[in-house]
Amino acid sequence: xxxxxxxxxxxxxxxxxxxxxxxxxxxxxxxxxxxxxxxxxxxxxxxxxxxxxxxxxxxxxxxxxxxxxxxxxxxxxxxxxxxxxxxxxxxxxxxxxxxxxxxxxxxxxxxxxxxxxxxxxxxxxxxxxxxxxxxxxxxxxxxxxxxxxxxxxxxxxxxxxxxxxxxxxxxxxxxxxxxxxxxxxxxxxxxxxxxxxxxxxxxxxxxxxxxxxxxxxxxxxxxxxxxx
Numbered sequence: 001x002x003x004x005x006x007x008x009x010x011x012x013x014x015x016x017x018x019x020x021x022x023x024x025x026x027x028x029x030x031x032x033x034x035x036x037x038x039x040x041x042x043x044x045x046x047x048x049x050x051x052x053x054x055x056x057x058x059x060x061x062x063x064x065x066x067x068x069x070x071x072x073x074x075x076x077x078x079x080x081x082x083x084x085x086x087x088x089x090x091x092x093x094x095x096x097x098x099x100x101x102x103x104x105x106x107x108x109x110x111x112x113x114x115x116x117x118x119x120x121x122x123x124x125x126x127x128x129x130x131x132x133x134x135x136x137x138x139x140x141x142x143x144x145x146x147x148x149x150x151x152x153x154x155x156x157x158x159x160x161x162x163x164x165x166x167x168x169x170x171x172x173x174x175x176x177x178x179x180x181x182x183x184x185x186x187x188x189x190x191x192x193x194x195x196x197x198x199x200x201x202x203x204x205x206x207x208x209x210x211x212x213x214x215x216x217x218x219x220x221x222x223x224x225x226x227x228x
Contacts (some may be wrong), residue, residue: 004093006105008043012036013089020079024070029082030119031067035060037106037113044107048138054128063124084119091115098189099140107139137181198226 002010013028015036020028037045038056046056081089092112096104113121114132186192195202201219208217219227 004096004102004104006103008040008106009092009104009109012040012106012109015039016085017079021077023064023067025067026070026079027082028079028085029067030084030088030113030116030121031063031124033085033088033109034113034121034124035063037110040106044105044139044142045110047142048107048110048135051138052129059124059128063120066120066124084116088112088116088119088121095136107143111135111139133186134181136186 005013012033013036016028016032019035020032023032025032037043038060040046041056049056049059088109089112092104092108095111095115096102096108099108111132113119114125114130114135116122117126117132183192205217205219209215221227
């Protein structure tokens with residue numbers, strides 16, 4: 001299972017296990033995986049967090065205040081992973097496949113946490129405004145920039161797919177790429193989640209967008225009703 005993980009990716013789970021032991025917990029959960037990601041100060045995850053104005057040390061303190069500590073252990077033991085933590089591993093592999101790469105890096109682990117959606121780590125990140133769709137776009141943008149100037153350190157170059165020597169052409173709209181989401185490209189790559197129902201609302205939005213004037217629809221409603 002671990003052969004396709006980058007060295008940094010493997011280290012995240014080693015750190016997650018270490019954090020669970022340090023805090024006296026019985027299982028390795030998604031919160032410990034997030035703590036492992038936050039320990040990678042030079043990785044791509046730190047760049048993504050910076051786009052949200054989040055600092056790793058602040059998030060670490062917030063996590064530890066939420067989960068508390070258990071009974072200290074006198075000697076190390078092999079802790080099991082929680083079902084949600086196992087799901088994060090599976091989803092990180094799926095995120096890597098969606099991006100067409102044959103490796104799983106720290107960026108895919110972060111996306112796996114967000115895709116899982118229900119664990120403490122995902123809920124904490126969501127409370128700070130992070131969502132899977134925008135995070136995917138940030139990962140793509142950062143990887144696109146990194147591929148034009150590849151690192152020589154294998155740990156720092158985890159974002160480069162094996163055998164890829166030349167990066168894509170420089171975008172003509174870097175600012176728009178940074179702050180916006182290309183829904184057309186995501187639909188082309190089948191990365192959009194399916195929409196169940198809402199036929200009437202979708203038809204109305206299409207109608208408004210087709211106007212020559214007054215063509216800016218606004219979706220309003222309570223959180224969680226399906227606006228996004």
